Amino acid sequence: xxxxxxxPALIMILGGLLVPLFKGRSRQAWxxxxxxxxxxxxxxxxxxxxxxxxxxxxxxxxxxxxKLSLIFCYIFHLVAFLAALFALHVKDTVQNVAxxxxxxxxxxxxxxGDMFTLFVFWELLTxxxxxxxxxxxxxxxxxxxxxxxxxxxxxxxxxxAGIIMQVQQTGxxxxxxxxxxxxxxxxxxxxxxxxCAWPMLHPWLSDAYPEATITxxxxxxxxxxxxxxxxxxxxxxxxxxLIFIGAAMAAFPIFYAVIENxxxxxxxxxxxxxxxxxxxGIGIGxxxxxxxxxxxxxxxxxxxxxxxxxxxxxMYRTGKINATDLGGLYKSMPWSCAxxxxxxxxxxxxxxxxxxxxxxxxxxxxxxxxxxxxxxxxLFASAGVFHHAGIKIPFFAFFSHDxxxxxxxxxxxxxxxMGASALLCILIGTFPQYLYNLLPYxxxxxxxxxxxxxxxxxxxxxxxxxxxxxxxxxxxPPEIRSINLDADWFYRKGGRLVxxxxxxxxxxxxxxxxxxxAQQLPSALSRFFADPGGNIQNYGLRLWAEATGHPDHEGRHxxxxxxxxxxxxxxxxxGVLLAVLLLALVSLLLYLR
Amino acid sequence: xxxxxxxxxxxxxQRPEDDGxxxxxxxxxxxxxxxxxxxxxxxxxxxxxxxWQTW
Numbered sequence: 001x002x003x004x005x006x007x008p009a010l011i012m013i014l015g016g017l018l019v020p021l022f023k024g025r026s027r028q029a030w031x032x033x034x035x036x037x038x039x040x041x042x043x044x045x046x047x048x049x050x051x052x053x054x055x056x057x058x059x060x061x062x063x064x065x066x067k068l069s070l071i072f073c074y075i076f077h078l079v080a081f082l083a084a085l086f087a088l089h090v091k092d093t094v095q096n097v098a099x100x101x102x103x104x105x106x107x108x109x110x111x112x113g114d115m116f117t118l119f120v121f122w123e124l125l126t127x128x129x130x131x132x133x134x135x136x137x138x139x140x141x142x143x144x145x146x147x148x149x150x151x152x153x154x155x156x157x158x159x160x161a162g163i164i165m166q167v168q169q170t171g172x173x174x175x176x177x178x179x180x181x182x183x184x185x186x187x188x189x190x191x192x193x194x195x196c197a198w199p200m201l202h203p204w205l206s207d208a209y210p211e212a213t214i215t216x217x218x219x220x221x222x223x224x225x226x227x228x229x230x231x232x233x234x235x236x237x238x239x240x241x242l243i244f245i246g247a248a249m250a251a252f253p254i255f256y257a258v259i260e261n262x263x264x265x266x267x268x269x270x271x272x273x274x275x276x277x278x279x280x281g282i283g284i285g286x287x288x289x290x291x292x293x294x295x296x297x298x299x300x301x302x303x304x305x306x307x308x309x310x311x312x313x314x315m316y317r318t319g320k321i322n323a324t325d326l327g328g329l330y331k332s333m334p335w336s337c338a339x340x341x342x343x344x345x346x347x348x349x350x351x352x353x354x355x356x357x358x359x360x361x362x363x364x365x366x367x368x369x370x371x372x373x374x375x376x377x378x379l380f381a382s383a384g385v386f387h388h389a390g391i392k393i394p395f396f397a398f399f400s401h402d403x404x405x406x407x408x409x410x411x412x413x414x415x416x417x418m419g420a421s422a423l424l425c426i427l428i429g430t431f432p433q434y435l436y437n438l439l440p441y442x443x444x445x446x447x448x449x450x451x452x453x454x455x456x457x458x459x460x461x462x463x464x465x466x467x468x469x470x471x472x473x474x475x476x477p478p479e480i481r482s483i484n485l486d487a488d489w490f491y492r493k494g495g496r497l498v499x500x501x502x503x504x505x506x507x508x509x510x511x512x513x514x515x516x517x518a519q520q521l522p523s524a525l526s527r528f529f530a531d532p533g534g535n536i537q538n539y540g541l542r543l544w545a546e547a548t549g550h551p552d553h554e555g556r557h558x559x560x561x562x563x564x565x566x567x568x569x570x571x572x573x574x575g576v577l578l579a580v581l582l583l584a585l586v587s588l589l590l591y592l593r
Numbered sequence: 594x595x596x597x598x599x600x601x602x603x604x605x606x607q608r609p610e611d612d613g614x615x616x617x618x619x620x621x622x623x624x625x626x627x628x629x630x631x632x633x634x635x636x637x638x639x640x641x642x643x644x645w646q647t648w
Contacts, residue, residue, distance in 0.1 A: 138605050211608075325613040401617070465632065473629040474621025481615045 004044065007051050007062045008073060008111045009121065011038040012080065012104025019096045027096065028088050034100055035081040038107070042073055049113050058173040061113025067440040068294070072110040072230045074438065075298045076103060078424075079222040079305055086309050086417035087215035098131035099219045106223035110230045114173040115163040115188075118231070122159065122195070125224055126152035132216035133208050144211035151194060151204040159191025178235040189236060196228035196279065197272050199248045203488035205272060206256070210264040210321075214312040217264060221271060221308045222301045229278045229297045233440075238285025246283055247377045249276030254384030256486065261322045261479045263311050263393055267304065270347065270389040273381055274300045280378065281362040284369050287441035292361025295435055299354040299428060303346035306421040307393060310340035313410035313418070314397050320405070323392075323479040328402035335419075336410045337398040342422035346429065348390030349382060349456060354425040356456060357432035357447045364445070379459065386463045396479065534565035537574060 015034040022030045051062035080103035087099060105128055108121035126149065133145035165184035167173045178185050190201075197205040209220050236242065253269035253276075260266045274296070281293025313336045314329060315321045330337040342353070349355035359382065366375040409415070428435050436443050470476040528535050538561060545554040564571075 138608050140608060142604060320613060322613060324615065324617040327617075396617075462636065466636075469625065469629040469632055471619050472622045472625035474619055474626070475629065476619045478619060479617040481613065 005041050007108075008038070008042050008045065009062075009104045009108030011041055012107060013101050013124070016097050016100030016104055019100060020093050031084045031088070031096060031100065032081065035077050035084060035103070038104075039074075039077040039081075042077065042107075052113075055114075055116065055173075057171075058167065059114065060117050060173070062108075062117060063111045064113030064175075065111065067438070068230070068233060069110050071294055071298060071438045071440070072226065073107055075226075075301045076107050076110065076223065079103075079301050080107075082305065082417045082421055083215065083218045083222065085420075086218055086312070086414050088413040089411060090213075090215055092135060092213075094131055094135045095213055095216060098128045098135065099216065102128035102132065102219055102223060106227050109227045112175055115166065115175045116173055118175050119156070119160055119163055122227070123153075123156050125195075125227060126156060129220055129224060132219055133212040135216060136211060136213045138211070141211045144208040148204050148208040151201075155191050155194025155201075157191075158187050158194070162187025162189075162191055175234060177237070180236065180239050180241065189239075189241075192228050192231045192235070193245070195224050196232065196275060197225055197249070198245050198279075199252060200487050200490070202249075202253075202272055203486050203491065206253075206265055206268040206486060207488060209268040209271070210262050214315050218305055218308045218312060221267070221304050225271065225275050226297050226301055229275060229282070229293065232279065232282045233290060233294060237282055237290055239283055242279050242283025243371065243374055244283075246276045246279030246281070247374050249273065249279055250381035251276070251377050251384075254381060254388060256484060257384075257388035257392070259477055259480075259484060261324055261481050263321050263323055263326070263397060264308065264315070266388055266393060267307050267311065270307075270385060271300075271304055273385055273389075274304065274347065276381065277359055277362050277378065280374060281365060284362075284365050284371065284374075286365055286369065288368070288443065288445060289362055289365030291436070291439040291441050291443050291445070292358055292365055294439055295358035295361060296355075298435060298438075299346065299358045299425070302421050302428070303343045303354060303425050306339060306343035306418060306425065307347065307389065309414065309418045309421065310336050310343060311393070311397065313414050316414070317407040317410060318405050322481055323396035323400075324481050326397045326403050326405065327400040328398070329405060329407070330398040332405070332407050333398070333409050335415050337394065339415075339418035339422045340394045340398065342425055344390040344394050346425040348386035348460060350460060351429075351448070351453050351456060352426065353429040354435075356429055357435065360447050360452055360456070361445055382456075383459055383463045383466075386460055387467055390460075391464065391467050531565055533574060534561055536578070537561045 012034055015030070015038075019027060019030065045063060045065050047065050049061045049064045053060050053062075080100070083099065083103075087095065090096060102125060105121045105124035109118055109125060112118035112121060129152075130145050130149045133141055133148055135141075162184045163173070166178065166182070166188060169182060169184055178188060180186060180189060194201050194204075205225070209217050212220055232239075232242065250273055253272040257266045257269040257273070260269065278293040278297050278300070281289040281296065284290075311321060314326065314333065317333065318326070318329070320326055346353040346355045349359045363375060363378050363382075366378060410418070432447055436445065467476070538558060541554055541557050541561065545557075
């Protein structure tokens with residue numbers, strides 16, 4: 001370890017916290033400088049574990065640098081810079097700080113060598129991302145932000161429980177291959193799955209991302225899910241369950257994306273769909289599939305960021321993002337339109353664009369692994385993604401009907417960020433070897449074979465034909481400004497049922513306890529202790545009278561007891577009886593113990 | 594939009610993009626529906642043939 005460098009996440013996180021000290025141009029320069037300096041710092045760190053400190057009976061490792069963590073660090077630095085460039089106009093300190101700290105937390109998480117460090121950065125991701133959503137300052141953003149926070153805290157607690165159990169069972173906190181089997185591993189698996197937006201755990205993503213600020217969504221699209229993909233690749237490669245989960249993730253969002261009117265929400269569903277490809281790749285677990293998953297994560301950060309940027313630019317200029325409101329903007333925003341089409345071509349895996357060189361790796365791995373049904377689902381998902389992200393996004397925003405909106409082109413810094421992203425998408429698609437050299441496993445994969453190119457082009461052509469004919473035949477579903485029910489319905493309805501159950505059960509229990517312990521018992525005790533000696537004698541007398549069958553004696557004796565009590569005179573026998581009873585009780589307790 | 598960027602901006606009850614038309618319908622162009630059904634039929638037959646040959 002050299003002492004001339006800092007832990008990878010430190011510059012971004014500390015630098016982000018110092019943002020409020022700067023104003024105007026100096027703040028803009030600071031925000032752009034941070035990822036650059038952090039990246040230079042990263043390049044100085046050699047492979048291996050660094051900043052290792054003893055912690056409890058184990059150790060924490062702030063940086064574990066290998067090819068897997070390094071490729072995520074590269075893309076996180078790159079997108080942090082591009083997102084900062086895109087957000088250069090933003091003067092809101094909350095967004096500036098949260099965005100930079102968020103990127104730093106993601107870098108820290110993928111560099112973490114132990115599970116406790118991972119957990120700390122994992123939670124920092126949640127906190128900073130929540131601020132990016134809340135910073136929109138609308139009622140819906142506040143709601144979505146709190147829901148996002150609660151879901152991720154629950155996922156984080158699940159992860160923490162798993163980590164503690166795993167450390168207790170194995171004696172090691174090292175974050176390496178875990179594999180499924182124990183309860184601890186399942187808890188960690190599910191904890192990561194929440195951030196990965198697995199089916200049924202996904203509503204936070206389509207709920208929160210479209211409600212975040214324009215620039216916040218660009219940051220959000222890059223880090224949380226990709227950090228989870230990294231964690232799965234590190235701890236659960238080759239886990240068969242991931243194939244099923246990933247296939248479901250790739251397929252189901254397509255249906256939601258097609259009927260969604262909010263174009264940023266369409267992209268949010270598309271994000272789940274793309275992460276599905278990565279999860280399948282990790283689940284297959286071969287060198288090719290894991291390489292494909294990682295390469296696709298790298299590319300997805302770029303092209304999904306580009307698509308969110310282009311929609312952000314549209315929203316920034318028009319204040320609108322619904323397909324029902326937009327259309328015909330290619331005249332007003334030609335550059336944004338062109339960059340959006342590059343992003344759409346990349347996510348659709350057009351040959352010569354970045355998605356083609358990574359998505360085909362996962363599909364090839366599925367085909368080679370004799371997973372035909374998985375391959376078929378991924379093929380269907382590929383057609384679907386072209387339909388909703390490749391065509392729908394640019395078509396309804398920039399073409400379609402003329403909405404009558406006339407606005408200025410996006411500001412220069414936004415165009416620069418989009419242009420750089422678009423250029424990278426094309427460069428990676430054209431010269432994939434540079435990306436392949438960064439992957440964790442050595443690969444000689446060739447994406448540009450005749451069969452690959454023909455099959456993909458055929459798929460895209462028929463998808464485009466289907467969209468065109470659906471539209472011209474009037475069968476394509478209309479764009480409707482509505483709220484589409486998703487898996488969150490189960491949580492809302494289920495939550496209501498749980499609330500009612502708790503209300504009837506615990507409120508009933510509470511009322512019963514209140515009646516017994518707060519009202520009746522103190523009252524009875526109060527009556528008893530007002531005259532304990534006399535009460536005991538009276539109870540005894542009543543029992544005696546009932547047992548002997550001489551109730552007429554009871555009244556006479558009661559008068560005697562009452563008279564004695566008024567003079568505080570108790571028979572010695574009563575005291576002896578109580579003492580004997582007490583001793584018997586104590587003896588019984590000691591015996592039972 | 595710029596108001597939302599301002600750090601002192603209050604919480605607004607509604608998103609600006611929540612205003613606007615409710616529906617954007619897609620009117621059919623005469624003659625394309627039969628073409629759509631013919632294409633769909635050919636596509637399904639082609640897919641069935643490919644499956645039959647390869648599965």
